[in-house]
Structures are given as C-alpha cells and as structure tokens.
Amino acid sequence: MPKIVDHEQRRQELLDAMARVIVRAGIEGATTRAIAKESGWSTGSLAHYFSDRDDILSSVLRYSHERIKARWAEKLADLHGLAALRELILDNVPLDEERQAETRLEMVFWSQALNSAELLEIQRTEASDLYDNVRRVVEEAQGAGEINETVPVEEATERILALIDGFSLHALLYERRLTNDMIVRMVDTELALLRAGYPAPADH
Amino acid sequence: MPKIVDHEQRRQELLDAMARVIVRAGIEGATTRAIAKESGWSTGSLAHYFSDRDDILSSVLRYSHERIKARWAEKLADLHGLAALRELILDNVPLDEERQAETRLEMVFWSQALNSAELLEIQRTEASDLYDNVRRVVEEAQGAGEINETVPVEEATERILALIDGFSLHALLYERRLTNDMIVRMVDTELALLRAGYPAPADH
Amino acid sequence: MPKIVDHEQRRQELLDAMARVIVRAGIEGATTRAIAKESGWSTGSLAHYFSDRDDILSSVLRYSHERIKARWAEKLADLHGLAALRELILDNVPLDEERQAETRLEMVFWSQALNSAELLEIQRTEASDLYDNVRRVVEEAQGAGEINETVPVEEATERILALIDGFSLHALLYERRLTNDMIVRMVDTELALLRAGYPAPADH
Amino acid sequence: MPKIVDHEQRRQELLDAMARVIVRAGIEGATTRAIAKESGWSTGSLAHYFSDRDDILSSVLRYSHERIKARWAEKLADLHGLAALRELILDNVPLDEERQAETRLEMVFWSQALNSAELLEIQRTEASDLYDNVRRVVEEAQGAGEINETVPVEEATERILALIDGFSLHALLYERRLTNDMIVRMVDTELALLRAGYPAPADH
DNA sequence: CATGAATGAGTGTTCATTCAT
DNA sequence: TATGAATGAACACTCATTCAT
Numbered sequence: 001m002p003k004i005v006d007h008e009q010r011r012q013e014l015l016d017a018m019a020r021v022i023v024r025a026g027i028e029g030a031t032t033r034a035i036a037k038e039s040g041w042s043t044g045s046l047a048h049y050f051s052d053r054d055d056i057l058s059s060v061l062r063y064s065h066e067r068i069k070a071r072w073a074e075k076l077a078d079l080h081g082l083a084a085l086r087e088l089i090l091d092n093v094p095l096d097e098e099r100q101a102e103t104r105l106e107m108v109f110w111s112q113a114l115n116s117a118e119l120l121e122i123q124r125t126e127a128s129d130l131y132d133n134v135r136r137v138v139e140e141a142q143g144a145g146e147i148n149e150t151v152p153v154e155e156a157t158e159r160i161l162a163l164i165d166g167f168s169l170h171a172l173l174y175e176r177r178l179t180n181d182m183i184v185r186m187v188d189t190e191l192a193l194l195r196a197g198y199p200a201p202a203d204h
Numbered sequence: 205m206p207k208i209v210d211h212e213q214r215r216q217e218l219l220d221a222m223a224r225v226i227v228r229a230g231i232e233g234a235t236t237r238a239i240a241k242e243s244g245w246s247t248g249s250l251a252h253y254f255s256d257r258d259d260i261l262s263s264v265l266r267y268s269h270e271r272i273k274a275r276w277a278e279k280l281a282d283l284h285g286l287a288a289l290r291e292l293i294l295d296n297v298p299l300d301e302e303r304q305a306e307t308r309l310e311m312v313f314w315s316q317a318l319n320s321a322e323l324l325e326i327q328r329t330e331a332s333d334l335y336d337n338v339r340r341v342v343e344e345a346q347g348a349g350e351i352n353e354t355v356p357v358e359e360a361t362e363r364i365l366a367l368i369d370g371f372s373l374h375a376l377l378y379e380r381r382l383t384n385d386m387i388v389r390m391v392d393t394e395l396a397l398l399r400a401g402y403p404a405p406a407d408h
Numbered sequence: 409m410p411k412i413v414d415h416e417q418r419r420q421e422l423l424d425a426m427a428r429v430i431v432r433a434g435i436e437g438a439t440t441r442a443i444a445k446e447s448g449w450s451t452g453s454l455a456h457y458f459s460d461r462d463d464i465l466s467s468v469l470r471y472s473h474e475r476i477k478a479r480w481a482e483k484l485a486d487l488h489g490l491a492a493l494r495e496l497i498l499d500n501v502p503l504d505e506e507r508q509a510e511t512r513l514e515m516v517f518w519s520q521a522l523n524s525a526e527l528l529e530i531q532r533t534e535a536s537d538l539y540d541n542v543r544r545v546v547e548e549a550q551g552a553g554e555i556n557e558t559v560p561v562e563e564a565t566e567r568i569l570a571l572i573d574g575f576s577l578h579a580l581l582y583e584r585r586l587t588n589d590m591i592v593r594m595v596d597t598e599l600a601l602l603r604a605g606y607p608a609p610a611d612h
Numbered sequence: 613m614p615k616i617v618d619h620e621q622r623r624q625e626l627l628d629a630m631a632r633v634i635v636r637a638g639i640e641g642a643t644t645r646a647i648a649k650e651s652g653w654s655t656g657s658l659a660h661y662f663s664d665r666d667d668i669l670s671s672v673l674r675y676s677h678e679r680i681k682a683r684w685a686e687k688l689a690d691l692h693g694l695a696a697l698r699e700l701i702l703d704n705v706p707l708d709e710e711r712q713a714e715t716r717l718e719m720v721f722w723s724q725a726l727n728s729a730e731l732l733e734i735q736r737t738e739a740s741d742l743y744d745n746v747r748r749v750v751e752e753a754q755g756a757g758e759i760n761e762t763v764p765v766e767e768a769t770e771r772i773l774a775l776i777d778g779f780s781l782h783a784l785l786y787e788r789r790l791t792n793d794m795i796v797r798m799v800d801t802e803l804a805l806l807r808a809g810y811p812a813p814a815d816h
Numbered sequence: 817c818a819t820g821a822a823t824g825a826g827t828g829t830t831c832a833t834t835c836a837t
Numbered sequence: 838t839a840t841g842a843a844t845g846a847a848c849a850c851t852c853a854t855t856c857a858t
C-alpha cells in the first residue's frame with residue numbers, strides 16, 4: 001500500500017519535471033536525459049515508471065489536465081451561471097505565469113496530437129471535459145435567465161472554446177499585441193453577448 | 205555551359221516537399237532524408253538551396269504565408285467591406301483539404317516558434333500581415349456603415365483573429381465535433397454582431 | 409547498484425586506441441568509428457568519456473606527454489649531468505618502435521596545432537616541460553664542470569631541442585638515410601661539443 | 613602550343629590557391645570548394661587539371677619545392693663554400709613570412725607523407741635534393757679549406773638538415789621562444805663548428 | 817528499486833567526385 | 838574548356854532504450 005503511494009508520487013515528480021522541460025525547451029528539448037536531470041533521478045529510473053517516451057508524453061498530457069480539472073472543481077464549487085462561466089474561461093487563458101506554462105504545454109500537444117493517434121484520443125477526451133463543463137454552465141446560466149433564451153447552446157459553447165484557445169495562442173505568440181486587459185475585456189463582451197442574445201445573421 | 209536551374213523554382217519545389225512531409229509526418233518526421241525522398245532529390249542537393257535544416261524550416265513558414273497572401277490578394281481584389289471580411293475569414297479556416305494542410309503546417313510552427321527566436325519573429329511578422337488586412341477591412345466596412353460605429357476596431361480585429369485560429373485548431377483536432385457548417389454559421393454570427401454593435405458589458 | 413567503471417582507466421583505454429589509430433591511419437583515418445572499433449567499444453560509448461572529437465584529440469596529446477614525462481622521471485631518477493642529458497635526448501628520439509609511434513603522433517599534432525589554438529596551447533605547455541628538463545640538466549652539467557663554462561645555456565638548450573625534433577622527423581621520413589647509429593653518433597658529437605665549448609663564430 | 617602554356621599556367625594558379633588555402637586553413641580546410649573559391653575557378657574546373665584531390669596534394673608538394681629550388685639556384689649562383697652554405701641554410705628557415713608559409717606547408721606534408729606512399733616518395737625525392745645541395749656545398753667548402761678536414765661530410769650534412777627542420781618547426785610552434793636572432797646565431801655557431809672541426813666524442 | 821554504462825540506429829551536414837550542358 | 842548542379846557515402850554526434858550490477 002505505501003509502495004503504491006510512493007510509486008504514484010514518483011510518477012508525478014517525473015511528470016512535473018517532464019512538463020517543466022517541455023515548457024522550457026519544447027518537445028525536442030525533452031530528451032530522456034533532460035527529464036532525468038530535471039527530476040534529479042537517473043535515466044534508468046524512468047523505465048520503472050513509464051514504458052517508453054510516448055508513455056511519458058501521454059502521461060504528461062493526462063496529468064496536466066487532471067491538475068487543471070482539479071482547479072476548476074475548486075473554483076467552480078461556489079459559483080453558478082455566468083459567474084461560473086466567466087471564471088472557467090479566465091481560468092483557461094494564460095493571464096499569469098502558471099497558466100502560460102499550461103498553454104505552452106497545450107500548444108506542444110496540439111501539434112503532437114496530429115501525428116499520434118494515442119495523443120489525439122487523449123486530447124479529444126480531455127477537450128470534451130472542458131466542452132462539457134462550459135456547456136453545462138451555459139445551460140445553467142440560460143436556465144437561470146442570465147443567458148438569452150434564443151442563444152443556441154452548442155454554438156455558444158463552440159464560440160467560447162474557440163475564443164479561449166485563440167486568445168491563449170495569441171497571448172503567447174503575440175504577447176505585446178494581445179494584453180491581459182484586452183482578453184478580459186473581450187471575455188466580458190462575449191458574456192454580454194450571451195446576455196443580450198446573438199443578432200440574427202444577414203443573408204449572403 | 206552548365207546545367208541551368210531556376211534556383212527559386214527549385215527552392216519552391218523543395219519547400220513544397222518539405223511542407224507535405226511536415227503535414228504528413230509532423231516536424232519530427234521531417235528529416236533531411238524524408239524531405240529529400242519526398243522531393244525526389246538527394247540529401248546533398250538540399251545544401252545547394254538551404255544552408256541548414258533551420259533555414260528550410262523558416263523558409264517553409266515564409267513560403268506558406270506567401271502563398272496564402274497571394275490568394276488573399278486575388279480573392280479580395282473585387283470585394284469590399286463585410287463581404288471582403290467574410291471571404292478573408294473563411295479563407296483562413298480549414299474548410300477544405302488545402303486549407304487543412306495549411307492549418308496543420310501552422311500548428312506545427314505555433315509550437316516551434318515558442319523555442320526559436322527566428323521562427324517567432326517570422327510568425328509575428330506574418331501574423332501582423334493578417335492583422336493588418338483584417339483591421340483594414342473592418343475599418344473599411346465601418347466607414348461604409350456596414351459595421352456599427354460603436355464597435356472598437358482593435359477589439360473586433362482581435363476577436364476575429366482569435367476565432368479564426370480557435371476554429372482552425374478545433375476543426376482539425378475535433379473534426380467530428382466542429383463541422384464546417386457550424387464554423388460558417390458562427391462566422392456569420394460574428395459578422396451580424398459587428399453590424400449590430402457589441403452589447404455593453406455588465407459589471408463584475 | 410550500477411556497473412561501476414573506472415572512468416580514468418576507460419578514458420586511457422580509449423586514448424590508447426585513439427593513439428594507435430592515429431599512428432596507423434593518420435588524423436584523417438581517426439574517425440569516431442575507427443576509434444570505436446579499435447577500442448572495441450561502440451561509437452556512442454565515446455560520448456561518456458569525451459565531449460567531442462576535439463576533446464579526444466587534445467586528450468590524446470596530453471596523455472601521450474604524460475606517459476613520456478613519467479618515463480623521463482623514472483629514467484632520470486639516478487642520472488645527473490651529461491649522462492642524464494644523453495639519456496633524455498636518446499629517450500626523445502625514435503630509436504625503437506615505441507618511440508617511433510610517439511614521434512608519428514607528435515608529427516600529426518605539429519601540423520594540427522597550426523590550425524587549432526587549443527592544440528597549440530597544449531603543445532606549447534608540453535614543449536616547455538621538455539625545454540625545462542633539458543635546460544635544468546644542462547645547467548646541472550655545467551655546474552658540475554661537465555659542460556664548458558662558456559657555453560650559453562639557452563642556445564645549448566635550443567640546439568638540442570632542434571636536433572631532437574630534426575632527427576626524429578628525418579628518422580621517420582628518411583629512415584634509410586638516417587640510421588639509429590648515425591643519430592647516436594651525432595648526439596655524442598653534440599655532447600662532446602658541450603664539453604669542449606662552442607667555437608667562436610666568424611664574421612659575415 | 614599556346615594551349616599547353618595556358619594549361620600549365622592554370623595548373624600553377626590552382627596550385628598557388630591550394631597552397632594558400634593549406635597554409636591558411638590546414639589540410640582539413642583545403643576542400644575542393646575552398647580551393648576553387650580561392651582560385652576564382654569552379655570546382656568542376658579542377659577536374660580538367662588534376663585527376664583527384666590526391667593529385668592536387670602531391671602536385672602542390674612538388675610545385676612548392678620547384679619554387680624553392682629555383683630560389684636556391686639564383687641565390688647560390690655567385691656564392692661558394694661556407695658563404696653558400698650559410699645562404700642555403702638561412703633560405704630554408706622561416707625568417708620571413710614567405711618562408712613561414714613554406715614551412716607551414718612542409719609541416720602539413722610531413723604528417724601527410726606518413727600515410728601516403730606517394731607523398732612519402734615525393735617528400736624523399738625532394739628532400740634528397742636539399743641533401744645533395746648541402747652536401748655538395750659542404751664538400752666544396754671542405755675542399756677550399758673552409759671546413760676542417762676532419763669533419764665527416766655525411767654527419768655534417770645530416771646535422772645541418774636536422775637543425776634546419778628543427779629550427780623551422782620550433783620557430784613556428786614556439787615563436788616567442790625561438791627568435792630569428794637566435795636562429796641566425798646558432799647557424800653561425802654551426803658554421804664555426806665546421807671550421808673548427810668536431811670535438812672527439814667521449815666514451816659512454 | 818535504482819543506477820548509469822553501453823548500445824547502435826538515426827540525425828544534420830559535408831565532401832570529393834561526376835557529368836549534362 | 839568550363840560550369841555548377843547533383844550525388845550519396847561518410848562524418849561527428851545524439852538519442853531512446855536496455856540491462857548487468
């Protein structure tokens with residue numbers, strides 16, 4: 001029993017190290033040696049906790065999402081409706097260094113997933129978690145009358161998710177152009193839009 | 205007289221091959237040998253056209269943007285205001301296979317740019333091109349009364365750019381969730397929003 | 409517990425292999441693979457003991473001199489004055505196969521040092537060791553009255569060093585012309601010259 | 613006829629370029645491209661004048677000696693005996709930049725010859741030219757009474773040749789230690805020694 | 817369980833050489 | 838004759854992985 005706890009704890013130590021290395025040096029810098037050095041353990045040790053490098057990679061992806069999800073659970077515990085939605089969105093956007101690191105990690109996995117069926121599957125599963133959460137909160141807010149009843153839930157959810165990743169990406173790549181202030185302001189505009197209801201699209 | 209070769213044409217041939225390899229196999233699959241094989245030339249030949257792998261990489265990024273920009277120029281030639289904006293947005297979203305390939309390429313460079321000052325610089329320069337184009341068309345549309353005069357141009361531009369990349373990303377990663385139809389519908393919603401003007405944000 | 413390896417011993421094993429390869433095939437034949445093969449280890453193993461090929465090269469140069477110096481120390485322990493000088497000179501001339509191999513190694517590094525600041529520095533440091541030894545013994549012999557008091561120590565030292573390398577070089581390149589007998593005879597002539605004192609130079 | 617002249621002239625142009633590259637960058641820097649660039653001709657041109665890189669190398673060695681020999685012929689034309697010997701020695705020692713370049717070239721070929729039967733043969737042939745010249749002048753001087761009749765010609769010749777290369781080597785490698793003044797002084801000491809006759813060697 | 821030495825395939829790159837023009 | 842594009846073997850080096858201790 002205590003051994004199992006140690007095992008899991010050691011895995012997390014190694015995954016933390018791996019995540020730090022990826023954030024600092026990218027996927028190409030995340031060599032076995034670099035991870036081992038960052039973690040303080042030997043390269044041979046990794047083999048006891050992960051079957052190979054791909055296993056480490058997918059584990060990092062899962063682990064990162066677990067931490068993010070745990071944070072949501074805590075933050076959303078006492079919030080409801082639009083307030084919860086706002087918190088959820090802002091929690092998924094790189095407004096501070098911790099969130100920036102998470103986004104860097106995400107970005108690496110976006111492209112990695114394109115060439116790995118396993119990573120893609122994980123990515124999709126994890127993404128559907130966020131999707132479900134956003135959608136649930138949107139529905140809740142709509143049920144509570146905070147979101148206009150004409151707003152289609154699915155579209156609202158997709159727009160929000162697109163904005164989250166779009167802002168995240170641009171915040172990292174074009175940091176001088178897209179400031180935190182602008183992101184927060186645009187998030188609030190989106191929330192106001194949900195309150196007011198989407199305008200009817202024109203013909204084309 | 206020696207064999208005369210159109211240097212620029214050969215470079216493009218090689219860059220096309222490189223882009224195909226990256227799209228198919230990712231950045232890690234884009235080895236010198238894979239590029240050579242895909243292009244039908246030998247590894248040694250690459251040295252005549254590029255100084256090293258980094259040079260190939262950054263050239264691919266630049267080349268891809270050149271093609272995209274050339275396409276805009278053509279498409280936007282006869283369009284103005286909102287119609288031009290709609291075309292520009294839809295042209296930057298992976299609605300067909302060609303555009304999907306471009307997005308895959310983009311995604312690879314997003315994460316590569318995080319660990320390469322040179323790629324980041326190129327990425328920023330190219331991104332500012334799109335920014336300028338979107339902003340110009342938005343201003344034009346606003347001048348023509350197609351966009352509500354209360355809409356802040358900068359914010360509108362950033363929202364659109366975020367949506368473009370957010371939709372692009374999700375279309376590739378979560379293709380079954382985010383369909384082309386939905387993307388087009390959401391783009392039109394965004395345009396309608398610009399016509400109607402942003403709602404006033406609530407307090408927090 | 410991991411396999412425990414005597415790092416220094418393994419380094420010397422590899423350096424010995426490297427020296428053998430250089431002696432046999434020259435600097436251009438001393439490829440990573442050739443060294444690995446000669447040593448019986450894999451190419452990847454070299455990386456554990458040397459940072460790169462330049463490191464191997466400079467280490468070989470240093471290592472070779474260490475062995476030579478250790479031999480002097482032993483040989484000169486009980487000798488003094490002219491007898492010590494004679495021994496020192498003869499020990500630095502390729503009279504047997506072992507010494508021939510050392511000279512071949514030396515010759516390779518002479519030209520390598522011309523294009524490598526690091527090798528040149530090592531070469532100079534090691535050369536000054538021999539200079540100091542020769543000079544010390546000459547002074548000792550002069551103090552003991554074995555060398556004429558009019559002989560300038562610096563000039564005597566330089567002549568001896570020049571003769572050592574000149575004989576070494578010619579013994580290897582023109583082995584049929586310059587025999588061991590001749591070398592020994594000329595060394596003894598030089599020692600006799602030191603006893604007798606240099607003749608006064610004529611005017612020019 | 614004029615074509616043949618052109619051919620030979622072109623060869624020399626290329627050999628000059630090759631020699632400059634070797635002196636500047638060593639044997640490893642003397643790539644086909646570097647030679648072509650230095651000469652101002654294309655890499656393909658080299659093939660018209662030399663069969664391969666080895667041919668270039670051995671031609672450079674021969675060419676360099678031809679120039680040196682031509683210089684001797686001129687310098688020694690009006691000199692005889694010890695005066696001629698002194699001139700010959702000083703002409704073969706790197707007292708000025710031109711001679712330094714020649715010595716650098718020599719040094720490269722010393723080690724190259726150890727692993728190339730062809731280069732070794734050339735080296736020996738060329739070296740015997742210098743040997744013959746030195747020996748001839750020594751005999752002449754001895755015949756004229758300038759050199760003591762007890763001096764063995766062969767040994768005198770070998771000593772001189774060893775000193776020439778020893779001084780040359782040390783002048784390049786240990787330039788701050790072995791100055792031109794010292795070299796000239798030691799050469800004159802050697803000449804004085806020839807006048808005075810070698811001292812009788814002691815027993816060992 | 818932990819180590820780190822050892823592996824050898826694979827990498828980007830360079831090179832002398834060939835050859836169609 | 839002169840060119841320089843093209844070649845592909847060879848290079849130094851790195852890497853994920855294995856395994857005896």
